[in-house]
Amino acid sequence: MTNKNNISPNFQNESQKPPFRVPEDYFDTLEERIESRVERETEQVPKKGKLIRMLKPVLAMAASFALVFLLVYYPLSVFLPHYLAKQTATTTVDQEDSVSQDDILFSLFPVSDESLYEALNNNDNTDQADTAINADDMLDYLSTAMNETEIYAELQK
Amino acid sequence: MKSDQQIIAEIKDESTKQAAFRELVTRYKERLYWHIRKIVLSHEDTDDILQNTFVKVWRNIDSFREESGLFTWLFRIATNESLTFLNQKKKKSFTSNDDYGDYLIENLQTDPYFDGDEIQYKLQQAIARLPEKQRLVFNMRYYDDIKYQDMEQILGTSSGALKASYHHAVKKIEDYLKSTE
Numbered sequence: 001m002t003n004k005n006n007i008s009p010n011f012q013n014e015s016q017k018p019p020f021r022v023p024e025d026y027f028d029t030l031e032e033r034i035e036s037r038v039e040r041e042t043e044q045v046p047k048k049g050k051l052i053r054m055l056k057p058v059l060a061m062a063a064s065f066a067l068v069f070l071l072v073y074y075p076l077s078v079f080l081p082h083y084l085a086k087q088t089a090t091t092t093v094d095q096e097d098s099v100s101q102d103d104i105l106f107s108l109f110p111v112s113d114e115s116l117y118e119a120l121n122n123n124d125n126t127d128q129a130d131t132a133i134n135a136d137d138m139l140d141y142l143s144t145a146m147n148e149t150e151i152y153a154e155l156q157k
Numbered sequence: 158m159k160s161d162q163q164i165i166a167e168i169k170d171e172s173t174k175q176a177a178f179r180e181l182v183t184r185y186k187e188r189l190y191w192h193i194r195k196i197v198l199s200h201e202d203t204d205d206i207l208q209n210t211f212v213k214v215w216r217n218i219d220s221f222r223e224e225s226g227l228f229t230w231l232f233r234i235a236t237n238e239s240l241t242f243l244n245q246k247k248k249k250s251f252t253s254n255d256d257y258g259d260y261l262i263e264n265l266q267t268d269p270y271f272d273g274d275e276i277q278y279k280l281q282q283a284i285a286r287l288p289e290k291q292r293l294v295f296n297m298r299y300y301d302d303i304k305y306q307d308m309e310q311i312l313g314t315s316s317g318a319l320k321a322s323y324h325h326a327v328k329k330i331e332d333y334l335k336s337t338e
Binding site for chain 2: 016017018019020021022023026027030031033034035037038041042
C-alpha cells in the first residue's frame, strides 16, 4: 500500500477492494441481458420518433383549435348564452335568404345572353312609357286638391 | 488478444458489430460495474446504470473519434450516467441538499450485498458524505488507482484541481473517522 492512498493507520491492513458483493452469477449473464436491452431500445426509438414526427403538426393544429374554442366560444356560451343564440339565428336566416334568391334567379329563370338583352331593352321602353304623364291626367289629379288659381300657377311653371 | 482500436473498428463494421460489441462488454463490464457501484452503492441501481451505459455506447460508438482512449470514454459515460441517476433521485425526493449523502447512506444501510467490517462501513459513510467531485476523485484514486491524467479526461477537470480534491477528501475522511472513534 503506498502512502498516497493511506488515509488512516486503521487502514494499513485493510484491503483496498470495495466492500461489496454481487449476486451469484451476475457477471456470467450480463452480456445476454445487455444485448437484449440494446435490441429492445434500438427497436423502440425509431418507431417512437417517427410516429411523434408524423403526429406533431396535426396535434399542434388540433391543440390550437381546441385552445381557440376554449378561449372564445366556450366563455361566450357560458356567460352570454342568449347573445350567442341570437347571433346564430340571424346568421342562419341570412344564409337561407341568400340561398333562396340565388336558387330563384338561376334555376327558375334560365336566360340566354340574347334574351336577357332583349328583356332589358323592353324594360327601358316600358319605363319610358310609364314615366310619360298625360297632361289631362295631371290636370285631373291637381283639380282634386287645388283651386283654379293654384292649378293655373302650377301649369305655368 | 484484440486491441481496443481493433474492437472499435469491428463495432463500426456492420458485419462484425454484434460480436465485437459483446467482446467490449466482456472486457469492461466488471471495471465499469465497480466504478458505478462505488458512486451509487446499491447493486440494483448499479445494474440499471451499467445497462444504460452500454446502450449509450452502442448508440454513440460511431461518433467516438478515438481522440481519448476507449477506457476513458467508457468511464466518462458511466460517470455521467451515475450522476444523472443520482440527480434524478434527488429531484424525486424533493431534497434541498446540494448532495445525495443521505440517499447513499440509506443505500449502504439497506444493502444486502455490503460485505465489509465495521471500519469499512465507517469509511463508506465518510465517503458518502463528501461533495460529489471529491467523492469521485477519492474512489477513482483510492480503489482503482486511476492516474490523474486519465481522470482529467473522465471528469473534465485539471490535474491540479483533482489532486486538491483528493487531498481535501482524505482530510475530511480522517476527520470523520476520528470524530466517530
